[in-house]
Amino acid sequence: NSAGDSLITKMNNYFYNYKPTLIAIDSEDLQSGKSIASIQLAIMYNEDTDFAKYIRWSFEDVAELYKSLYHCVLIEDEAQNSISRFISNTQAEIIQALLTTFGDRNHILITTSGNYQLMSFLKQFVRIRIHFIERGLADIYYPAKNINNSRILYKRIDTYRFLPVPLDLYEKYYRLKHQYVDKEINRRINQLKELNGNIDINSLIAVS
Numbered sequence: 631n632s633a634g635d636s637l638i639t640k641m642n643n644y645f646y647n648y649k650p651t652l653i654a655i656d657s658e659d660l661q662s663g664k665s666i667a668s669i670q671l672a673i674m675y676n677e678d679t680d681f682a683k684y685i686r687w688s689f690e691d692v693a694e695l696y697k698s699l700y701h702c703v704l705i706e707d708e709a710q711n712s713i714s715r716f717i718s719n720t721q722a723e724i725i726q727a728l729l730t731t732f733g734d735r736n737h738i739l740i741t742t743s744g745n746y747q748l749m750s751f752l753k754q755f756v757r758i759r760i761h762f763i764e765r766g767l768a769d770i771y772y773p774a775k776n777i778n779n780s781r782i783l784y785k786r787i788d789t790y791r792f793l794p795v796p797l798d799l800y801e802k803y804y805r806l807k808h809q810y811v812d813k814e815i816n817r818r819i820n821q822l823k824e825l826n827g828n829i830d831i832n833s834l835i836a837v838s
Contacts, residue, residue: 637770637790652755653740657762664742667792672703687810689724706741729755766792
């Protein structure tokens with residue numbers, strides 16, 4: 631359709647030049663198909679359905695991909711930021727370092743982060759913004775900047791329907807995601823247990 635054609639054309643324009651490139655996928659609703667959309671785009675451009683090679687759940691892990699991958703679409707999924715809404719200074723520095731050196735390796739990075747603090751920081755790098763308005767349906771925005779104003783605004787240019795992926799790819803994605811998320815959640819549960827074990831409950835009870 632025309633929306634798809636314009637989205638693909640725009641991605642082609644950015645994919646074959648040497649500038650920091652970021653596709654940001656966000657939504658009003660946490661469960662809107664952001665991750666599946668990112669996988670669809672990456673599979674199409676990487677021409678490789680083995681997305682385990684280029685999807686990660688933190689920017690630190692994405693940085694590791696630069697050692698082995700070149701000229702491809704990488705994915706940073708939102709799992710880490712869904713677990714923790716706080717972005718540290720170190721995390722921000724890693725993100726900035728990744729984006730400002732993309733020209734050397736000609737990558738596109740897709741992030742599905744729902745963290746508004748992070749998205750505000752990344753705004754200057756965004757070349758395409760995909761904003762889901764309902765599951766599977768997204769408005770496509772391009773950044774627009776007035777020569778007399780440093781503010782970056784988004785111009786909506788299309789609405790695009792992302793179709794479901796085959797069930798085997800869907801299941802593969804969630805197996806990978808659980809491997810990361812379950813490990814991280816269990817780590818934080820153990821931290822909480824250790825913290826509670828060091829607290830004297832009696833000291834928290836007010837003496838009447």
